[in-house]
Amino acid sequence: MKNYIQNFGLLFLALVVFACEDVIDVDVQSAPKRLTIEASLDWEKGTSGNGQTIYLRTSTDFFDTASNTAVTGAVVKVTNMDKGSEFSFADQDDGSYTTTTFEPIVGDTYALEVNYNGENYYAEETLYPVPDLTVVGQSRDDGFSEDDLEVNMQFVDPQEEGNSYFFKFQKEGALLPVFEELDDEFVNGNKIDWYYESDEDDDTDEMEAFKPGDTVFIEFYAISPAYHDYLQILINQIGGMGIFDSTPVSVKGNCINLTDPENYAHGYFRVTQMVKASYTFE
Template sequence: MKLYKIVIILLISLFTISCEDVVDVDLETAPPQLVVTASIQWRKGTLGNEQMIKLTTTTGYFNTTIPTVSGATVFITNSNNVIFNFIEIPNTGDYTCDTFIPVLDEAYVLTIILNGQTYTATETLKGVSSITSISQNNEGGFTGKEIEIKSFFNDPDNADNYYMFKFKSSILAIPSFDVFDDAFTQGNENFGLYINEDLKKGDVLDMTLYGISKRYFEYMRKLTAVAGSASGGPFATAPASVRGNIINTTDAKNFAYGYFNVSETDFKKYTVQ
């Protein structure tokens, strides 16, 4: 596990401080496994026909580049057996399609054929409400000194709904995610919340609201929990791997990481006041 390797490196560093011998660390690397990034997003106001799926593999702890996967056959099928082919941009691991047809509540099946192995996943395209308003509070957070941005939307009252907010600020390279359901807010106004003490006037925050399935909600909740546990110190329990909905129908033991998700989304760009 990654955290276990970090512990090994820290311990080795402590011992080598007091000696001059060079220690070669031979960390065992597991065979590479397929990693699928397949988030099909239909942004409101667009056709949603242009989509991309990325294929990579797991790699060694010390590797600084992520290996991409070429030569796969990738396609999505809808309930009417219409096939949407995803063609690779040569030698990139990026497979694109410009003929995809998004339909709310439609079931889609992803198929990936690679090296004699077939991987499949099924997901339903979930709709989402529009972001109606955005508010800013310059005295938010526990300290009262953090800028707090709320993005509001109205939850429908006729079904159980699951949501994900993606926040990407201009001051951070990595976006943050928040997943939640309407168990206590069904039929009422709801909001996504972003707090950052380093935000200042003129910074830009991109906000994307996703309608997601219950299964994807549970997957992302586990994934964010695992990511959070990595900050528990060098002697924290190593987090478990999180498996998605992608199944290897040829060899179940040779599983893939990642998730096939299909969502309607709404997007707003906000400039901090």
């Protein structure tokens, strides 16, 4: 009798395992292939900023990881609209286009032009000055948890209204950075205190609180109000959806197609000044 029960149990387990091996086909929506423009001309304060790279690729279906998306053969240039100077970006035959002659000038407006497959893409951005950033140390006072370490920073916002910024934080050894955006709507012209605290993700366990000996790398950017709004939407979508959030949709950047407006490009053309810092916790 005992042997019979064991055999019956094994048979039942086998049926369950085989039942779980059914293949379920899921229809995934596909979208038209579009040009993707990664044009971030970031000028680190205190450097010349002459060397810059723009990346062109094509979009693919979500599960397509095998296609070569690099775009070659395009004509790429950036023009300083205030001075009239032009900067050509050379095709490197791998989807990247480079220049060593770019001249960043605070307050000037720049225009990106990309000619690809007989269509002209265009975008404009203005270069804003970034304040100096001071890393003042560490504490446990400002974050969500009074037990966790955080890095504390300060900067002085200029008197001019409409300044926007974003931070990029990356813990040494972490796979992905964390982005935070802000504007000076309620703090214009004041000294601003900012902090960053690394929390553990309950779903992925990819992050954990800072501990002594950890190092965090910090990048601080001055950005245009338009890019601030674009980045705010992206950060909200990356952060995940709650039960009351709207369904994420494709976010349009500032790269318009002058030839066929319906065939717009993904991505954004930005021109920023930025500063870098790092901090090692004690």
